Amino acid sequence: MIRHRHIDLICGGAILLALVLTGLLCFGEALGLRPASAAPGYASRLFDDGRVHTVDLRVEDWAAFLENAPAEEYIPCTAVIDGEEFYQVGLRAKGNNSLRLTEEYGLSRYSLKLEFDHYVDGGNYHGLDKFSLDASFQDNSYLKTYLVYDMMDYMEVPAPLCSYAWVTVNGQPWGLFLAIEEPEEAFARRNFGPDHGQLYKPDYRSLRAENADVALRYINDDPASYPNLFDNAKFDVDEADQARLIEALRVLSTGENLETAVNVDQVLRYFTVQVFVMNWDSYLGHTGHNYFLYEEDGILSILPWDYNLAFGTYALGMTNPVRDPDVLINWPVNTPARGEVMLERPLYHNLMKNRDYFARYHAYFGQLLSEYFESGRYEAVIRQAQVMIVPYVEVDPTAFCSYEDHLLAVDTLLEVCRLRSESIRGQLEGNYPITLAQQESNPGAGVDASHVDLRALGDFDDLEAAKERQNEAAAIAGVE
Incomplete structure (x- = not known):
């Protein structure tokens, strides 16, 4: 038996402390406390974006890996991350196209994916299950994806964490890559908590197919009609998950009561950034892919992915790609796709038919312009990153471009952002065309961007020039 003259006070205090701790666990988020899932260990390690990290890939036969790379088959390796x-x-x-073209041009700098639990159950990097190393294909600035994710984060759109990494293979230099948190279990927990919903990466099997499900169009109530959604689910999907998603698409197709099926505010913020950066290798392009779809309790959100071809540099698969910088940089924000595409993209089109949502979309553009661009934040983000990475770019043995081309690309990206911001401000204030119809009726109206060569951001000519140096680096790395 425990005897103490203050035993009643001690016991009462212990009970009170237990109640307080229980309350914090249950209601901490409502009180403004961040849950543990919101700040996993990997966020402050690999994804500390204030420095360039190191990743050494120890591979038994690097030459064989490169030869078989287009098959996208996993091999085991030892990854040494920051030692x-x-x-x-x-x-x-x-x-996708980047992998295909890397192979076609006889190059060896592929974007890579590292999965910690592929061979080892529960394997992880401080809570992270998977991340990718982006090769900056057709991005001579090395900054397009990095900048867009910062923009998305600023506009409170859940975006992958990212940071720069100097990659070596068997101790030999391979190049500067962008490490990106893959949207899977760790990403979902960090952004949506341990009881998160379902995550999908819709993608087409063939561009020649209709791909209505990738476009998020309601087809019918049969889950078999949505293979490009359910076959690309990141987590196990049951009948209830399928039913909720299909019902959300049905509601979306009606254009009514959209807030019962769509996280409207989040989707509007996403499209604000998406339209600013002129990314047509996306939901608003003819491919309709390169996004993640999140569903929780029957509510849909769209999440960002893949921006190496943003800022008007996408031309793959287009019969007559637009190259004129005056047209691209002045691309109208009210009709960010041509009519035949727009009508097939209900997540954008049906929201914009609602006056209140349309006004909110414009308001978010105003916020993005005044707070991110006109304030100079974008220039600070670009210049700070450039100062950090430029010593690595200068000696990158597998770079797609020369060091001088990189410097030109950074300056070009800055100018594109400045002019795009100026154009959209003019559109919102009624000074420049804000629809494609207005633009066609007033050719030449808008900011003068004729001095900008968008090919400086990355073009096919760079691929041919990169072949010799990449082959040399591959030969060196293949020798342990």
């Missing part, structure tokens, strides 16, 4: 070793990590090449 910390992780064994039996799954490694494969990744990409």
Whole structure:
């Protein structure tokens, strides 16, 4: 038996403390406390974007890996991240058109994917299950994806964490890559908590197909009609998950009561950034892909992904790609796609038919312009990153461009952002065309961007010039 003259006070205090701790656990988020899932260990390690990290890939036969890279099959490797070793990590090449063109041009700098739980159950990097190493394909600035994710984050759109990494292979220099948090379990927990919803990466099997499900169009109530959604789910999907998503698409198709099926505010913020950066390798382009779809309790959100072809540099698969900088940089924000595409993109089109949502969309543009661009934040983000990465770009053995081309690309990106901001401000104030119809009726109206060469941001000519140096680096890295 415990005897103490203050035993009643001690017991009462212990009970009170337990109640307080229970309350914090249950209601901490409502009180403004960040849950543990919101700040996982990997966020302050690999994704500390204030420095360039190191990733050494120890691979038994690098030459064989490169030869088989287009198959996107995993091999085991040891990944040494900032000096910390992780064994039996799954490694494969990744990409779509970038992977195909890297192979076609005889190049070897593929974007890569590292999966910690591919061979080892529960394997992780301080809570992270998977991340990618983006090769900056057709991005001579090395900054397009980095900048867009910062813009998305600023506009409170859940975006992957990212940071720069100097990658070596078997100790030999391979190049400067952008490490990106892959949207899977760790990403979902960080952004939406442990009881998160479902996450999908819709993608087409063939561009020649209709791909209505990738466009988020309601087809019918049969889950089999949505293979490009459900076959690309990041987590196990049951019948209830399928039913909720299909019902959300049905409501979206009606254009009515959209807030019962769509996280309207988040989607509007996403499209504000998406339209600013002129990214047509996306939901608003003819491919309709390169986004993540999040569903929770029957509510849909769209999340950002893949921006190496943003800022008007996308031309793949287009019969007559637009190259005129005056047209691209003045691209109207009210009709960011041509009519035949717009009508097939209900997540944008049906929201914009609502006057209140349309006004809010314009208001978010006003916020993005005044707070991010006109304030000079974008220039600070670009210049700070450039100062950090430029020593690595200068000696990058597999770079897609020369060092001088990189410097030109950074200056070009800054000018594109400045002019795009000026154009959109003029559109919102009624000084420049804000629809494609107005633009066609008033050719030449808008900011003068004729001095800008968008090819400086990355073009096909760079791929041919990069072949010799990439092959040389591959030969060196293949020798342990």
